[in-house]
Amino acid sequence: DAGVIQSPRHEVTEMGQEVTLRCKPISGHNSLFWYRQTMMRGLELLIYFNNNVPIDDSGMPEDRFSAKMPNASFSTLKIQPSEPRDSAVYFCASSLTAMGSSYNEQFFGPGTRLTVL
């Protein structure tokens, strides 16, 4: 089992550029989550999908952020245009059951460290 796969592992870009982060969940998992981690705010849930459908995107900070899950094995988080305050580590996680289930055990990817200059 390869676990949750994220790419790229590191991304450095200039303010105003578009950034796309990618995630491949664990095969067979039906829920996928995007988180952001910063020193100031800790870990925050941005959005999660269940069966490829976005369920709750209330954590997405602004319209500059968007996420898609075109199929069960792939998701993207896009920031357009990027700003320096978006610098953080972005984690993707997956689970076999939906949020709200007592069996919802989440498995995290290694994260993408984003730096916006």
Added chain:
Amino acid sequence: KQEVTQIPAALSVPEGENLVLNCSFTDSAIYNLQWFRQDPGKGLTSLLLIQSSQREQTSGRLNASLDKSSGRSTLYIAASQPGDSATYLCALTGANNLFFGTGTRLTVIP
């Protein structure tokens, strides 16, 4: 809104010592509680998950307890080793969110 607090923020212990990490939360309407460890520059590794109907879970040298009535969970680590050095986070699953504590940074001194 659920608030999750972990105390202490940092802890140093000599190798071999038993230790307890604490996690407290304000809303007892949770579905489960999960303990993670995070190594510097790495992702989160799931250690234990306690369902809301359970009171504890054990895995090797780790034991986690859950007391919803008092809004507390503890992670007990027996016979600590230098390899246990990491940041430990607790996270509570609500209906539509996962609320993380700020973590306890553990250092086990050889």
